[in-house]
Each structure stands twice: as structure tokens, then as C-alpha cells.
Amino acid sequence: MMLFTPLTVRDVALPNRIGVSPMCMYSSIDGLPNEFHVAHLGRFALGGAGLVIAEATAVDPVGRISPFDAGIWDDAQVPGWQRVTALVDAVGSVPGIQLGHAGRRAAVREPWRAGAPLDDADAAAGAAPWPLVAPSAIPAGPGHQVPSAMTAAEISRSVQDWHEAAKRAMRAGFRFVELHGAHGYLLHSFLSPVSNHRTDAYGGSAENRLRYPLEVVRAVRDAIGEGIPLSFRISSVDGAVGGLELDDMVEVSRALAAAGVDIIDTSSGGITTDRSSDTRVRRGFAFHADFSRRIRDEVDVLTATVGFVTDARQADLLLETGDADLVLLGRQMLDDPNWAHHARLALGDDGFESWDVRFGSAVGPRHRTLARLAEAGETPLSRFEGSRVRD
Numbered sequence: 140m141m142l143f144t145p146l147t148v149r150d151v152a153l154p155n156r157i158g159v160s161p162m163c164m165y166s167s168i169d170g171l172p173n174e175f176h177v178a179h180l181g182r183f184a185l186g187g188a189g190l191v192i193a194e195a196t197a198v199d200p201v202g203r204i205s206p207f208d209a210g211i212w213d214d215a216q217v218p219g220w221q222r223v224t225a226l227v228d229a230v231g232s233v234p235g236i237q238l239g240h241a242g243r244r245a246a247v248r249e250p251w252r253a254g255a256p257l258d259d260a261d262a263a264a265g266a267a268p269w270p271l272v273a274p275s276a277i278p279a280g281p282g283h284q285v286p287s288a289m290t291a292a293e294i295s296r297s298v299q300d301w302h303e304a305a306k307r308a309m310r311a312g313f314r315f316v317e318l319h320g321a322h323g324y325l326l327h328s329f330l331s332p333v334s335n336h337r338t339d340a341y342g343g344s345a346e347n348r349l350r351y352p353l354e355v356v357r358a359v360r361d362a363i364g365e366g367i368p369l370s371f372r373i374s375s376v377d378g379a380v381g382g383l384e385l386d387d388m389v390e391v392s393r394a395l396a397a398a399g400v401d402i403i404d405t406s407s408g409g410i411t412t413d414r415s416s417d418t419r420v421r422r423g424f425a426f427h428a429d430f431s432r433r434i435r436d437e438v439d440v441l442t443a444t445v446g447f448v449t450d451a452r453q454a455d456l457l458l459e460t461g462d463a464d465l466v467l468l469g470r471q472m473l474d475d476p477n478w479a480h481h482a483r484l485a486l487g488d489d490g491f492e493s494w495d496v497r498f499g500s501a502v503g504p505r506h507r508t509l510a511r512l513a514e515a516g517e518t519p520l521s522r523f524e525g526s527r528v529r530d
């Protein structure tokens with residue numbers, strides 16, 4: 140069984156290969172993590188996931204997706220994150236953070252308000268849009284603000300922002316860092332010819348489009364030191380006409396690995412919100428596994444797969460058959476924060492030793508009682524059998 144085989148990356152041992160995928164919760168004021176983040180992320184650690192990656196966390200306030208994104212651009216944000224990492228660590232899981240900058244896709248509403256660009260109505264409610272930055276002055280899609288093309292000085296300041304944010308992440312106690320290089324956000328928008336039309340050293344050739352992401356990787360590696368695992372989430376395909384394809388991303392992954400990335404986390408899409416150009420990957424079970432497998436086969440790097448992983452055996456087979464080294468789950472974890480514990484039971488281990496003892500010591504015996512009752516043919520409804528139930 141691979142799912143519960145530890146994975147050591149650099150100096151960090153993940154107790155199993157189940158990770159919680161980063162998920163924005165749009166629950167911060169001024170980028171500050173709060174009790175919601177402690178409870179939300181803590182319950183996945185208590186639920187047995189070996190790795191818990193906190194949501195895309197802005198390295199610069201301009202790079203927030205919405206006004207309510209979490210941040211790590213300021214020292215004031217460190218103590219809140221320390222409370223998250225202390226809990227995740229204390230129950231035996233590894234606390235990770237996804238560092239992000241939304242670039243031209245910033246300044247939008249929460250997804251439950253359709254993720255639409257902030258407008259005058261939001262400004263009247265105290266959430267005014269802010270000017271956006273990007274490699275080129277091309278909006279993310281219809282209705283989006285036209286970003287300003289970053290100057291060389293702005294690019295080098297931005298690299299420094301990632302460096303400082305990564306240092307804060309270390310002070311906050313994170314032991315795993317992921318860079319958000321997917322979904323059309325700033326790093327991805329430099330990589331893709333759809334969004335990067337620059338004619339200087341940061342645009343044009345594939346090598347030039349890689350320059351800013353590689354500078355960020357090196358700056359972050361410098362900040363976190365040699366012992367901390369560094370993951371980079373890519374869009375394995377742009378999912379847009381004229382965009383990057385998997386062949387391109389194999390080469391990008393090779394360059395990222397050479398610059399100090401340990402894990403390529405293979406997602407997809409997001410380079411544009413223009414639906415006429417949309418060639419999104421079909422959502423089926425484990426819909427990114429083919430991308431992960433190809434990169435794992437061709438590049439000397441570990442890979443993570445994400446996307447509609449729902450089942451213990453499925454997750455185990457993704458690892459056993461060589462599709463990935465690490466399985467990340469997003470919405471399944473929101474649905475069942477104890478998924479990792481339940482997966483262990485489903486794969487035949489009913490020892491309950493992996494559970495936090497405060498829960499396991501109670502839930503384990505209860506499971507045995509439930510099994511005994513089932514054997515005796517008793518169900519929760521036995522008491523009511525034969526009784527009249529009112530319509």
C-alpha cells in the first residue's frame with residue numbers, strides 16, 4: 140500500500156502521501172489569517188492528511204485574487220500563521236503554504252459571487268478594485284481590467300517580494316512551500332505566450348518567458364534553505380487556443396527542477412477567462428493523472444496529481460501504478476475532513492493508531508461495537524421496525 144508509505148523530500152518526512160490541495164477561503168481581512176484558518180486547516184491535520192497546504196497566500200497585496208485573500212506580505216501576518224502551523228505540526232502532519240500572486244486575474248469577487256471583476260458597487264461597499272500588474276497589458280478576459288506591463292524594476296522588486304514572503308513562511312513554521320504557477324496567475328502569465336507579449340528578456344522565446352518564474356524559484360529556494368521541499372503548481376496545459384501544451388510544460392518542468400523545485404504539482408487551465416478560447420480539460424476521475432505521469436516519466440522530479448480523487452483505492456493505485464508520488468485532494472476534503480483516516484480503514488487497516496489518540500481511543504472501540512451490532516443484524520432503525528410512522 141503506497142498511500143500510507145511515508146515520503147521524505149529533502150529534510151521533511153510526510154507521514155503519508157495524502158495532501159490537502161490549496162484552497163482559497165476568502166476569509167481574511169487585510170490578509171490576516173484568523174481562527175477560521177486554524178479550525179479549517181487544523182481539521183484536515185486531525186483527519187490524518189500527511190500534508191496540509193494552506194490556500195494561495197498573497198506575497199503582495201496587489202496579487203490578491205479578492206480583497207479577502209490571505210496574505211504573507213507583512214510581518215503582522217506571521218503570528219496568525221504560527222497558530223495554524225503549531226496545530227498542524229502538533230498532530231503529526233506537515234504544514235505547507237502556497238505562495239501566490241494573482242497578476243492580471245486579481246481584484247475579483249469571491250467564486251460564490253461568480254468571481255466577477257470588482258466594480259463600482261464593490262467600491263461603494265468598501266472593496267474597491269486596485270490597479271493590476273502582469274507581463275503585458277492584456278486583460279485576463281472580457282470585462283477584466285487592463286493590467287499594466289511590469290517594468291524591469293517592478294519585476295526585480297516582485298522577485299524580492301516572493302523572497303521575503305518565503306522567509307516569513309519559514310518564521311511562521313511552514314515546512315513545505317508551494318509556488319502557485321498555474322491557473323493564469325502571475326507566474327503562469329509570464330510562462331504563457333497567450334498573456335506574455337513582452338519583447339525584452341522576460342518575453343518572446345520559451346527561455347525568456349521562463350526567466351521570471353526561475354528567478355522566483357531561486358529567490359524562494361534561497362529564502363527557505365536546502366532542507367525544505369519546494370513544489371511548483373503548473374497548468375499542465377493552458378486550456379486555451381494558442382497556449383502552452385503538455386510538451387512545453389515537460390520542458391518547463393525540467394527547468395524548474397534544475398532551479399531547485401522538488402515537486403511539480405500538475406493542475407491545468409486558467410490562462411484566460413475568455414470562454415471562446417476555452418479548451419478546458421474534461422472533468423473526469425483523476426483528470427490530471429496523465430499529465431503527472433508524463434512529467435514524472437520524463438523529468439527527474441517528483442509529481443503530485445490533483446483533481447477528482449475521491450476514493451482510497453483510486454488514490455493508492457495512482458501511486459502504485461506510477462502516475463504520481465503524492466495525491467492532493469481538494470473538495471473531497473471539504474466534504475470529509477477525515478478522508479485520510481477513512482481511506483486507511485477502506486484499505487483494510489483498522490488499527491486506529493494513526494488517529495489522534497483523543498479521537499482514535501473513542502472511535503476505534505465504537506467501530507468494533509458497530510461491527511458487532513451489524514453482525515447481530517441490528518441497525519439504527521431496528522427500534523422502529525413494526526411501529527407506525529406518521530407521514
Ligand SMILES: Cc1cc2nc3c(=O)[nH]c(=O)nc-3n(C[C@H](O)[C@H](O)[C@H](O)COP(=O)(O)O)c2cc1C
Nearest residue numbers: 160161162163194195445446447448468469470471
Ligand atoms: C474552494 C476552492 C478554492 C481553491 N483555491 C485554490 C488555490 O488557492 N490554489 C490553487 O492552486 N488551487 C485552488 N483550487 C483548486 C484546488 O486546489 C484543486 O486543484 C481542484 O479543486 C481540483 O481538485 P479536487 O477535485 O480534489 O477538488 C481551489 C479549489 C476550490 C474548490
